[in-house]
Amino acid sequence: MKSRSPLKTTLLTLSALALLSSALALTVKHGRGTLELAAPVKRVVELEYSFLDTLLALGITPVGGALGTQGGDRGAPPYLRARTANIPATGSRAQPSLETIAALRPQLILADAFVQGEIYPQLAKLAPTAAFQSRRGSLDDLNAQTLAIGRLVGREAAAKQVLADQQGLILKARTLAKKNAPPFVAAVATPLSLTVHTDQSFVGSFLEGLGRRNALSPKGDQTQYELSLEGLVALNPQILVLFTAPDETPITEQWKESPLWQKLSAVQLGRVYVFDRDNWTRGRGPLALKLMVAQAIESRLLVAAAPPAAYSDKK
Amino acid sequence: MNRPEDLASPLSTHDLKLAYGTSVIVPHLNLSLKAGQVTSIIGPNGCGKSTVLRALARLRPVSGGNVTLYGQALHSLPSKEVARRLAMLPQGPVAPEGLSVEELVWFGRHPHQGRFPVRRPEDREAVAWALSQTGMTIFGRRPLEALSGGQRQRAWIAMSLAQQTEILLLDEPTTYLDLSHQLEVLQLAQRLNREQGKTVVMVLHDLNQAVRYSDEIIAMRDGEVYAQGRPEDVLTPALLTDVFGLKAHLLSDPDTGRPYIIPYALTR
Amino acid sequence: MTVPFSPRFTSARALLVAGILATLTMLLSVLALGLGAVATPAAQVWAALWGGGDSLTRQLVLELRLPRVGVSLLCGAMFAASGAVMQGVIRNPLASPDLIGVGAGAGLAATVFLLAWPAAPPGGLPWAALAGAWGGFGLVLLLSRDWGGADGLPPVRLALVGVAVSAALGAVQHLVLVRAPDGLGSALTFLTGTVYGADAERLWRVLPWALVLLPASLLLSRTLDVLNLGEDLATGLGTRVNPARLLSLGVGVALAGAAVTGAGLLGFVGLLAPHLARLLVGAKHARTLPVSLLLGALLVLAADTLGRTLLPPLEVPAGLLTTLVGAPYFLYLLRRSA
Secondary structure: OOOOOHHHHHHHHHHHHHHHHHHHOEEEEEOOEEEEEOOOOOOEEEOOHHHHHHHHHOOOOOOEEOOOOOOOOOOOOHHHHHHHOOOOEOEOOOOEOHHHHHHOOOOEEEEEOOOOOOOHHHHHHHOOEEEEOOOOOOHHHHHHHHHHHHHHOOOHHHHHHHHHHHHHHHHHHHHHOOOOOOOEEEEEEOOOOEEEEOOOOHHHHHHHHOOOOEOOOOEOOEOEEEEOHHHHHHHOOOEEEEEEOOOOOOHHHHHOOOHHHHHOHHHHHOOEEEEEHHHHHHOOOHHHHHHHHHHHHHOOOOOOOOOOHHHEOOO | OOOHHHHHOOEEEEEEEEEEOOEEEEEEEEEEOOOOOEEEEEOOOOOOHHHHHHHHOOOOOOOEEEEEEOOEEHHHOOHHHHHHHEEEEOOOOOOOOOOEHHHHHHHHHHHHOOOOOOOOHHHHHHHHHHHHHOOOHHHOOOEHHHOOHHHHHHHHHHHHHHOOOOEEEEEOOOOOOOHHHHHHHHHHHHHHHHHHOOEEEEEOOOHHHHHHHOOEEEEEEOOEEEEEEOHHHHOOHHHHHHHHOEEEEEEEOOOOOOEEEEEEEEOO | OOOOOOOOOOHHHHHHHHHHHHHHHHHHHHHHHHOOOOOOOHHHHHHHHOOOOOHHHHHHHHHHHHHHHHHHHHHHHHHHHHHHHHHHHHOOOOOOHHHHOHHHHHHHHHHHHHHHOOOOOOOOHHHHHHHHHHHHHHHHHHHHOEOOOOOEOOHHHHHHHHHHHHHHHHHHHHHHHHHOHHHHHHHHHHHHOOOOOOOHHHHHHHHHHHHHHHHHHHHOHHHHHHHHOOHHHHHHOOOOHHHHHHHHHHHHHHHHHHHHHHHOOOOOHHHHHHHHHHHHHOOOHHHHHHHHHHHHHHHHHHHHHHHHHOOOOOOOOHHHHHHHHHHHHHHHHHHHHO
């Protein structure tokens, strides 16, 4: 055996140290760069509902969050409200209160790379900040974020378990799905507009994941776009999935007065399914997905059978 | 191209062409004003008299030819220097609200001041002199809105006087004034000429006033000078017919011996 | 009708008004340092200002509130100065930076930047807005200039072209907004104008502009006075009207552009402040401009402080409050001038 040169020894020591430190430090890539934490943290402020859902699913209660119901926000989605009553609100999602966040002394801020992109530098001054593509992310993106968040808060194993459970649930649901059922059109109906969600959107891709076919693909780079009643009639879907809010009167209620609406195949066949848009399009985390799978089965959307009263548009 | 007599003339024009876009108002004007006189430009509406006066004050661009100030091309002189030698009061000037007479008159010192508005003793003297000449000293601190039409016009003239120029151009200075205020303004113009030796050029509508208060009359028709000379020589029945399309009795003003015009019929 | 026989507006009066406004601004600045979504006792705030206090109070007061107060004051003053200059050049009390394409240009650039280029680096927004402000103004200038003719830059045409260009740019902006509904929140707060998120960096970015442009606008006051007499009188007094207008407009646009980078499109400050200033101290720019600056600074600081403390932790954009005050006043002006 040859004796090692001092240089070699140094190099070896250095690379060993590097390996050690990279194993110790948490490094997570996000939409605005790379975040490095020395150790997992517990005091987290979240600025988007999907992060709230993910943290709760991992057993972490955030120390503050964008849970306000003012400034264009509708607050936490209904399925999470019971668990968020005691979390301090940090203002709106578009303009979270930097003062309130600072006073909470967080160790980590979870932000949306798009909505809070412009104030990322300000947030990063208050605490280490990870900015993920949540609002514009697909199901795969959000699953990757669950894993990343799990690592940052020291719940990597739990995150893997959550994702595995979710995958199992989706596969099980898939077996229930009726093969060869006609494709669906899924849309969010607000009092002012109807916005269809294509196969590349979050809910659109989720329903495809359950084994149903989305009639629409993105128009250019738009994974969601607005449609008029005439546009809807032109598509004439046999299955229509609507996301509405119980406290609003969606535009489709007006459209029902029109003979055009009555001509829609989905209406004539009684295949209009209605879900709570706050639960389906705002949560976008593991808890929301569990609820969505359950409701997709319960509503008989998966088997393309007539919906029970709770999911019907006839109320 | 300068004519020798131009050196003695406060303002002359040489083949001056004035146009608005493609419509030519003044095709070809050669004119020479005399120093130390009150000159009035008369003519029917649209004959180009105000346009010519504005061109004499470099307020509008020329399409051809040029205007000279004692033989120097007006448009090649620095604007501030011109403003120290020639003051022009346009028709119906409007002041920002709330300005006092004295503040307005101070604007007349603008061409004499540098980048920073330092009020030198000579500036103060000029403002005081302009106010006293126009009889506006006691109104100095009043807002312009609080003045009568005649007083306001005198305030504007005071501003032009504060420029301390040798030449004073007034575009229809009596319009919108009642008769006594009209006389007030015309007498002021005449007095400035007699006492200060200023060259005064006015555009006037009232022929009898033009005759009475001017040493020289320029009658214009269709952008051209129809006649120029002493009032008693220029104001003839032929001119009234050709320029204004009027038939008139010409009497003799008992004060001045100059013609007094009483129109009685139109010729067209 | 009684007519005052002594001038309403004197230098003494202007000094008094400016003194009162400066004092009010100072008091409100101190107050604003103590107010926010998180309660900070006065003693702690005072200690923080002198380098003491606990670390949270220091962070709140020095890192979050102080830059916001500074940016509010500077941007308010710059919007007001810009408005005063524009109103002087265009000779219309309804003129404002928004009228000559500055607002619409900055708005469109900011919207495109935020929504059509989501991967853009943070901090780029103000530069996009600045470029947009100059772009909008350039377009208006290009279209309103009578290249062949002699009239140069007629204010009326400038105003009309400004309205048309603003409408066109606004339409494009709406198109972009409609195509990206999920980003409406942050784009809209920028378009309403807000001092939210102002930090020391933003203060340092705005400060040099303010230090150069605010004194420059004051130096313009005599030129603006002369321009205010109208083209004929201004020429008669020896001013080269078109270069003077262009210079003044340039300073006005630079002021508005710099202010937009600090506070977004703060509505109505550029219209309101010069107007109130004229009511208080008259039309002479040597008096109107300084009083405008102070009023603009005070207005924006008051709006932002109110916005931070009205419904904490919700941030009410300062622009929303200035618009709430400004829009009715604007309508009142329109009715009065009609």
